[in-house]
Amino acid sequence: TAALAMELERADASGELATAAELAHQVWRAQPGHASAFRVLARGLRAAGDLPGLTELTSVRVSRATNAPERAAAWLE
Numbered sequence: 001t002a003a004l005a006m007e008l009e010r011a012d013a014s015g016e017l018a019t020a021a022e023l024a025h026q027v028w029r030a031q032p033g034h035a036s037a038f039r040v041l042a043r044g045l046r047a048a049g050d051l052p053g054l055t056e057l058t059s060v061r062v063s064r065a066t067n068a069p070e071r072a073a074a075w076l077e
Contacts, residue, residue, distance in 0.1 A: 001030045008036050033064025042077065 008023040024040035031037070038061045045054040058074055065071040 001027065004030065005034065005036060008040065012036065012040055033061050035061075038074065039077070 004023055004027050008020060008027055011020040011023055020040050021044055024037040027034050027037040028041060038057065041057055042054060045057060058077075061074040062071045065074060
């Protein structure tokens with residue numbers, strides 16, 4: 001999972017959106033709530049206007065957060 005997460009970070013930073021999205025799905029399946037995967041997946045859901053999907057994704061992210069500031073940041077993001 002760490003290798004996938006690193007690939008995800010690289011793809012996202014270099015603007016490879018399709019690759020980043022695929023990697024984000026893989027990372028999310030392996031580690032639900034992963035911060036980088038959340039950012040990439042949430043960006044796609046926001047762009048599509050998928051509020052129910054975004055709410056569900058954020059709920060999973062928040063349930064895995066380890067502290068209050070991290071939970072709040074997920075909802076604000």
